[in-house]
Amino acid sequence: MLDSKYLRENIDFVVERLSLRGEGIDTAGFVELDKKRRGVLQRVEVLKHERNVVSNEIATIKKDKEKKGQGDAAELIQKMKGVSNEIKELDDELNYIDEDLKKILSLIPNIPHESVPAGTSEEDNVEVRKWGTPPQFDFEPLDHADIGEKLGIIDFAGGVKLAGSRFSMLSGHAAYLERALISFMLDIHTREHGYTEMLPPFMVNSKTMTGTGQLPKFADDLFKIEDTDYWLIPTAEVPLTNIFRDEIVEEEDLPIYMTAYTPCFRKEAGSYGKDTRGLIRQHQFSKVELVKFTKPENSYDELEKLLLNAEEILKRLNIHYRVVNLSTGDIGFAAAKTYDIEVWLPGQNTFREISSCSNCEDFQARRANIRFREKGKKGTSLVHTLNGSGLAVGRTLIAIFENYQKSDGTIEVPEALRPYMNGLKQIIGGCR
């Protein structure tokens, strides 16, 4: 959510910046309502002041009457009845205005940072760097779906039978590999990068979904449990960021680093027919997430560090990747700036997103009311929130399948993962 005061004072600038996202905003509606709100607020505050003053007078008169047996508050009380009714009407009006204003504000996306390249789509994303080299094969590399099915360790039909399209099932060494990847990633982030491991709820309420920006605008992308206020999380960013919702943290506790493995659930509405093959786009996938709470002045440095933390996983696995700076047309709703890490998939001869690292600045903090107290400064300030995948586990598994495949159809286990798989060097299929 944007600051309404900031929006009021910089409305032309905001409109211009948001137009780079391809987003129009309801400026006329905002300006009119905002003005109306302040008018009503002023009137009702004057009346409330009067009510407070006269109420005290009434109290004094009644007390005198008890003591001295004289004085009569009847006239004042009568007068205050009118004032009271007026206050009620104005308060009601104010509530409606506030609701409408909130509705407008909650649908406006974050303002892109100045370092974000202008553009309308992913075509305009800018490559920041490449790491490693693509593997060379003396045979035609397969894609992960073929590799997995040939080895009998990815069961696409089974997922469809049990749940439906965009579900699948891993078995044997594929399931083992996924579990190993989760431990591997969490260990690096907790032991080497200073993150605290969390295991949050996989379902959250509407308020939590609103705090990070999924609601109200993106309800169609989410799974909701019928007859409850429970939503399945689309990313651990949601529960982790909301841990400090409506709280004031101490300055010396910042920055706060948290990491969590969770499954993620996404409807993938609007992607019909896209990425239907393989594990690329599923309704349920595993992800290790990184979340940071920082002081505003440090958040862009922290974003660079977070990005490196995510990259480190691919470096240890020795898999070729590149980093791109997303353009204004491609960054998410809550983000001011986003880097994507794209991993090389030889089976598809292309780079695919495996991590998305964003600085949301104070956009989520304002929605979720996450503040900190600064020494020697009056009041509180909003923290900055950051999040990134470290990494998407299913897509990492895909990358290993495709980059480490052998001509005989087996998969070499990357050296860094072997300690997590009881020394296993090669995935040859079968159930154990």
Place this chain on the structure above:
RNA sequence: GGAGGGAUGGCCGAGUGGCUUAAGGCGGCGGUCUUGAAAACCGUUGAACGAAAGUUCCGUGGGUUCAAAUCCUACUCCCUCCGCCA
């Protein structure tokens, strides 16, 4: 699922219609004393909006009243006991 109890500032906790909308304590900050620290003592210290005056905030939403932390009501969450259960 059944019965009962509860929700007050960062934390604990008093307050049951009007006496500035929150006593007191802890914690934090500043000071006195001290070589330094601790202890003791003194002072200070909630949040939001607003240029300010001022207004609002005692779990959340309704209601009663001239006036609500306080009375009524619905809901949410927490605790205890019983039942069920991985």
